[in-house]
Amino acid sequence: MSAKFTSRSVLQAFKRHVSARANTARQESTDAAGLQGLQVSKLPNGVTVASLDSTTSPVARVVLVANVGPRFEESDQLGITHCLRVSVDQANKSKTAFELTRHLTQIGANLSCTATRENLMYSLDCLKDNLDIGVSCLVSAATQQAFKPWEIQDCQQRIVFEAAVVEQQPEARLTEMLHQVAYRDTLGRSLYAPSHMFGKYSSEMLMEYVNKNFTAERMAVIGLGIGHKQLTRYLKTMSVPGSGSNTAKAAKYSGGEVRHEIGGDTAYAAIVTEGLGSQNKDAVALSVLQCVMGCGPTIKWSNGSAASKIIQAAGQATDQPFATSCINTTYSDSGLFGFYAVAQASQMGQVLKAVLSEFGSVTKNGVADQDVQKAKMQVKACAAMMSENGSNVIQNIAQQLLSEGTVQSQEEFFRLVDSVSKQDVVNVAKKVINGKPSMAAIGNLSTTPHLDELM
Amino acid sequence: MAVAAKKVAVTVWKMTLAKWAYNKSYFPSLGMMRDDCLYETDVVQEAIKRLPNNVYDARQFRMSRAISLSGCKDTLPKDEWTKLEEDELYLQPYIAEVERERDIKREWNKQ
Numbered sequence: 001m002s003a004k005f006t007s008r009s010v011l012q013a014f015k016r017h018v019s020a021r022a023n024t025a026r027q028e029s030t031d032a033a034g035l036q037g038l039q040v041s042k043l044p045n046g047v048t049v050a051s052l053d054s055t056t057s058p059v060a061r062v063v064l065v066a067n068v069g070p071r072f073e074e075s076d077q078l079g080i081t082h083c084l085r086v087s088v089d090q091a092n093k094s095k096t097a098f099e100l101t102r103h104l105t106q107i108g109a110n111l112s113c114t115a116t117r118e119n120l121m122y123s124l125d126c127l128k129d130n131l132d133i134g135v136s137c138l139v140s141a142a143t144q145q146a147f148k149p150w151e152i153q154d155c156q157q158r159i160v161f162e163a164a165v166v167e168q169q170p171e172a173r174l175t176e177m178l179h180q181v182a183y184r185d186t187l188g189r190s191l192y193a194p195s196h197m198f199g200k201y202s203s204e205m206l207m208e209y210v211n212k213n214f215t216a217e218r219m220a221v222i223g224l225g226i227g228h229k230q231l232t233r234y235l236k237t238m239s240v241p242g243s244g245s246n247t248a249k250a251a252k253y254s255g256g257e258v259r260h261e262i263g264g265d266t267a268y269a270a271i272v273t274e275g276l277g278s279q280n281k282d283a284v285a286l287s288v289l290q291c292v293m294g295c296g297p298t299i300k301w302s303n304g305s306a307a308s309k310i311i312q313a314a315g316q317a318t319d320q321p322f323a324t325s326c327i328n329t330t331y332s333d334s335g336l337f338g339f340y341a342v343a344q345a346s347q348m349g350q351v352l353k354a355v356l357s358e359f360g361s362v363t364k365n366g367v368a369d370q371d372v373q374k375a376k377m378q379v380k381a382c383a384a385m386m387s388e389n390g391s392n393v394i395q396n397i398a399q400q401l402l403s404e405g406t407v408q409s410q411e412e413f414f415r416l417v418d419s420v421s422k423q424d425v426v427n428v429a430k431k432v433i434n435g436k437p438s439m440a441a442i443g444n445l446s447t448t449p450h451l452d453e454l455m
Numbered sequence: 456m457a458v459a460a461k462k463v464a465v466t467v468w469k470m471t472l473a474k475w476a477y478n479k480s481y482f483p484s485l486g487m488m489r490d491d492c493l494y495e496t497d498v499v500q501e502a503i504k505r506l507p508n509n510v511y512d513a514r515q516f517r518m519s520r521a522i523s524l525s526g527c528k529d530t531l532p533k534d535e536w537t538k539l540e541e542d543e544l545y546l547q548p549y550i551a552e553v554e555r556e557r558d559i560k561r562e563w564n565k566q
Contacts, residue, residue, distance in 0.1 A: 096555075096556050096559060098556065098559060098560055098563070099559055099563075102563050148505075149505070149507065150504060150505045
């Protein structure tokens with residue numbers, strides 16, 4: 001990069017340098033509580049690094065997040081993210097599986113891999129003194145995968161087991177079915193491997209997927225309880241497996257209906273329409289609307305009809321046990337908004353109709369002021385309580401950094417929530433609730449109506 | 456210059472001896488490679504488990520052909536014998552890796 005050293009450009013560079021120094025000094029001197037101490041920079045290899053130091057806890061957490069979820073799978077690679085996730089502890093280019101496990105147990109650290117539909121997060125928790133070994137284990141597990149063929153074969157058992165566990169949980173299957181019917185591909189891809197792919201993941205397939213998708217601009221490393229200079233120093237030798245840029249296919253919502261009859265006493269159903277992505281300016285208003293509709297009981301073991309409008313409505317339609325909650329799932333460019341209900345098989349029709357009419361009445365009759373106030377308090381309280389846990393904080397920072405490039409502090413978020421007015425909530429309700437619906441149902445569906453019978 | 460010439464001379468002599476010894480051995484006349492004949496210790500067995508499928512199948516073929524030939528007290532025609540230049544020590548990388556892993560385990564378990 002050639003630079004013309006005119007006096008003007010030198011002066012501008014000097015000004016930038018001075019103001020950057022002042023900013024850093026200001027950040028470092030601020031109390032590390034909240035996100036004010038957050039420092040974000042870019043490594044020479046292009047990976048974003050963020051760190052938030054804290055002096056109170058001896059635990060440090062480092063998360064390496066890659067924008068590589070099931071969303072990016074091609075149709076011949078279904079479930080490859082599941083395979084990537086379970087092979088986190090296998091041999092990599094710098095450590096054998098045995099060495100990796102022993103290093104981590106020796107320093108008392110936890111290394112895990114979490115997958116959302118958009119991101120794969122490799123997280124490490126360890127004590128601050130052991131960060132050098134910990135971070136080297138993390139980086140080798142996340143970026144230097146070796147995918148030895150005989151170890152991949154051993155991983156297949158884990159994939160089969162996890163898929164079998166999910167098979168036993170109708171709620172988990174319902175979520176997968178709902179996404180599949182709403183989005184088809186991209187966000188509709190399941191988090192878990194399909195049975196026709198068991199044993200079919202090969203070393204070459206995984207290596208190709210990693211080399212295509214683990215690119216520098218889609219990766220970030222976030223440290224909590226570790227200083228920025230220290231973290232950057234540990235990451236100096238990190239190499240990025242992928243190269244080039246791979247733009248994500250935009251998630252296209254289609255809508256539809258899918259049912260799966262498995263018998264039993266209960267029926268599970270979810271009905272959604274397209275919600276808003278996290279970058280949409282009305283996303284906060286939609287969260288408020290979610291709490292207006294009701295997110296389940298706020299007092300443990302209560303039936304929740306005082307807290308939740310939809311529980312109240314469904315409770316009037318049936319006297320048998322049921323559960324219902326409003327869903328608001330947000331991804332970077334799209335989302336799902338609706339509700340999920342579980343009821344006795346014979347009552348499902350009534351429950352669904354009651355909850356749907358509650359959603360309909362919001363678009364027709366609006367919402368009450370005190371409901372909006374209550375919902376705003378609930379949203380803020382929920383966000384505050386989630387941020388009590390370090391691993392929630394770091395995952396939140398990770399997802400925001402990747403999808404938006406900046407991280408919103410809690411104060412900013414609270415200000416946004418407070419600025420939501422009743423009219424905003426009604427407008428977003430009309431926009432979202434009147435969209436094309438998707439329905440997924442599993443269980444004993446003898447009285448569960450089809451989507452066209454409900455609308 | 457004199458030193459370099461001496462090195463080459465030793466290698467050529469060694470190569471000739473190696474070729475003579477190889478051709479006098481039994482296993483090339485049955486079409487086998489040296490790594491097919493290794494005694495199957497634990498390390499070698501683990502290395503064999505890690506062979507890619509095509510290499511493993513070729514090994515199995517050579518071994519079955521050799522067994523049936525030696526059963527008839529026969530050998531392959533002279534032009535089909537394995538030559539020293541064609542012999543590939545395919546198992547050595549896997550053996551090295553298994554041994555390295557065992558050494559690492561032993562080091563860790565010493566403490």
